[in-house]
Amino acid sequence: MQRKLAFAFLAITLALFALSIVLAKINSEKGTAYAQTVLSQYSSGSSTTVIAARGEICDRNGSPLALNEKVYNLIIDAHEILTNEDFDYLDETVSALHEAFGYEEAELRALIQEKAESRYIRYARQLSEAQKEAFDEIQERVNTANAAEKDEKGKKSNKKRVGGIWFETEYKRIYPYKDLACELLGFASSDGSAGNWGLEQYYNDLLVGKNGSSFTYIGSDGFTHRELVEAENGKTLITTIDPYIQGVVQKHIKEFNDAYGSRNTGVVVMDPDSGEILAMASDDRFDLNDPYSLSLMYTEDQIAQMTDEQVTAARLDMWRNYCISDTYEPGSTAKAFTITAAMDEGIVTPSSYFTCDGGQWIGPSNTGRYIRCWYHAGHGEESLKQTFINSCNDAMMQIVAKMGVEKFVNYQKIFGLGRKTGVDLPGEADAASLIYHLDNMRVTDLATNSFGQNFNVTMIQMASAYCSIVNGGKYYQPHLLKRVLDSDGTVLQSNDALLVRETISEDSSRFLRQAMLGVVEEGTSRNSARVEGYSVGGKTGTAEKYPRGNGKYVVSFISAVPAENPEVIVYVVIDEPQTDRPNSNSWACLLNRSILKEILPYLNVYTTSGEAPTPDDPFGTGTEPVVDPEDPTGEMGDTFTQDDNDMQPAGYDQNAADEVDPGVAEGVPARGDAAPAAQPAQEEPAADDGGNAGDAQDAENGAENAENGDGAAQDAPDGENAGGQTD
């Protein structure tokens, strides 16, 4: 017995030894391949991603401007359809798909046969809930009917079923207001993982959620289980955008552009007490739900004629946010910086008086240059406030001459010029290379800079700086994000006013508010910017573009309402208005006014008279005479004759003196009378219509020509050289 037992033991030992050999063999022969298989099936494995919903972007009241719709991807499990042991799926499934979605049956069959082993064929994307339900209904109906079917013997005979189809959830980004705030919002990629332009791009990290996963495993009971790790949805952004104001702004930009057109038109509406951007728009419009379509900007014929490169360029231009990405010379609006800086430095006081004699010699008498005020006859004796109201270049030059380069450059820095404001949008320009710095600013640069020429700014820089000028000197960071909420609505982050720095004193601020009120009440825009019933403060700006002398202008108007304690700032910039008087900033004033008229009652801004203002529609076609763009008299060369009211938009007044306020350098008297000028008629008592206009324009041309001759870069015209030539 012992020997037999030993034999049995030996047999078992040998068997175990043999199995050990098998183990070693598996490892040596297949080890590497199996190790790779293990890693690959672990990483891809049986898990599928559960896509997180992208966070919503809401307006300041919490209504969504960008939200998500659940959509479904149709997945065909060909392996299941062909190999299911219990049911016959192919026929009924193919016909159900045809019935529900209209797919070609033959094509479906071919696909299923071709990919017979595949368990995951994504056949269709972004089906709606209704479409999915329609299919589910058919499946339910067919399967119930077939299951109930019996043959003669009463046995359930029909094995045909609809099956092997499932739906994968995905989210589709929806922008319910289509083109509203299109440049601010930007658009998300189709899978919701990335944002392009605007807030979608800037806050992409907050907006994208964390995908969950669903994976299958086979439990100890032998069945397949599905485990779900929930997706973490993206954060909700509450922005400062006011959809009503944004809508008003976009409507009026469109009306202006439909009536006249411009190269670019930008409007920024801000709350000066917090830096919140209520609205921001340019004339570029696109439907966020179809952001690649150019159809809102071009006609079909135009699009059809474009080359691919042109289409790409047109798209990039359309998506680009003019208000933060493009720079221009601010013109006379910058005079506010000069005056308040000088007041804070004690160089001038509200009681200071200046004498404008029509121009100023800059630099040494032999090499210097004579730069003219736009009003060649000279404003005469004027108080500090009057210099602002008259938009007097001469006085500005006198002020900065006392101030010196160092202080002036310092104040430009304080006002945030030449640096990014940090607004929460991608693509902001800083214009740092387009302003003068301590090491390269010469006296002529200082002189022209004093009234807003020869340096570049962005709209958001100007609007933010003006906010601080009218609110008592507090520079708040301009921003669009108000609050961040998680998907339950809990506030995670609150973005209240962020005070960046103090710019000017309250006294200077108060003075300038009064001066801005004066501009609208009695100054350069008294007829085109005033809104009945409200005390509107404002400042115009006109800058001729490079190359000077070709009659292309950037006109602007910034308003603060109510002037005494502004609650809202509206800044309008029109780049190359396609009108008969492109240098007339009344276009900007009028656009600004039409916006103010609609938003001031909405904002419950306090009125002076208590009367509700009557809305008007300056660019509409029916209510007022409109300049006919095709009118030959509207051409630049004929501006001398343009002194009849019919040529003016409604509300335009010939007495709007600053319409010709180019505020530009006028330093070339020798050539002053030679060139024809693009100048609207003026009825300033002291001004000779033609002469004045011609002088102003020509002086500019002269400076420009000199500049061109010098081959200077676009950003910094060289006044000294110009002066040298002409002297």
Added chain:
Amino acid sequence: MNFLNRLRRGRSGEKRFYDYNLLFIIIFLSLFGILMVYSTSAYVATLQFHNPYRYAGRQALVLAAGFVVMIVISKIDYHFYTKLAWVGFALALILMVLVNYSPLGIERNGKKRWLGLHGNESLSFQPTEFVKIALIVWMAYMIARHVKKIDTWRLQFVLMALPAPMILLVLKNNLSSGIILLAIAAGMIFVASRRKMRFAVIAGIAVAAATLLVLNIDKLVGMHILQEYQIGRIRVWQNPEAYARSTGWQVLQGLYAIGSGGIFGKGLGASIQKLGFVPEAENDMIFSIICEELGIFGAVCVILMYLFLLWRLMVIANNAPDLTGSMLTVGVLIHIGVQVVLNIAVVTNTIPNTGITLPFISYGGTSMLFLMAEMGMALGVSNRIVTEEAPQPEQPREERTAARAPERRVRADRTRG
């Protein structure tokens, strides 16, 4: 210690043997089992029950109970329960009938293997585990009782024929347990008998039959001899890659686990395949995860531990005071040995897949309890071994009549008194 002294010394005061080597190896293997059950099941248990200790905890509880059972049984004189061999035999038959033909039988995963009340399945158990013990005890009893005629064809036929209905009932739903029962019965007869040729011939015929069966499975399907699922398993065994996404999944994933382990493995707890890829990783397939985590080295160590256990059982069988004790231990040895070989063979796809657990290590309540009971029997036999020539213990009747009673005297080098 009083406890140990009492283990060592019987009532009559003579010095008794107690196989601490066996006890140690049992403790080692079962604790290692808890470790591996935890390692293999923590992930899935967390997903399913949010409790990583779900399986390991239950295993520990069952083990504690099983340990008590083992010690208690080891202190019982095995002659007491071998007298009840026929009772156990009848009970086993009844249980198998109940499982197969009464409402008390519970079907899980298409296999009717459990007995218990419906709706209260935590109290269910697999009677096949009891059948194994009953068969071992009955065979030992019968062989010892009829040892004179053990070499006759007639007795050998009777010893195979009587449990046959029971074994067939097991085979109906549990091929692997049926094979183990057959191996136990045949093995015990083989060890007890002096004949060799007839066993060699029978074994040869069995191997030939199995080969024929495998070569002609298609015909067998037509003849309805094997069930469909069993044919499927043979096909999978022949080419698991062809069924990678269906019935071959388990085998193939187990092979991936073994193959990716290398010589020293990925490290304890570092298996990837247990993360939902190898089904029943804590149960039938646990050896594949041992290979993945501890490598060939760890796997061979485990195999050596089993060999050590079997060797201790052989020593006990060889030194048992009488043939009954000897045969009891032989039955246990064959059971454990065959089960280990079958399990590893299944995991390595050496034989077709059949659900079989790895003794002491796999998760499973019933099998663990009965396994510990069997170990109690073996320890009980070892405890009857007298190491010092003291007053002669009372001789059982059958031993006096045995023609070739096993050596009663224990060789000095094997005693660990």
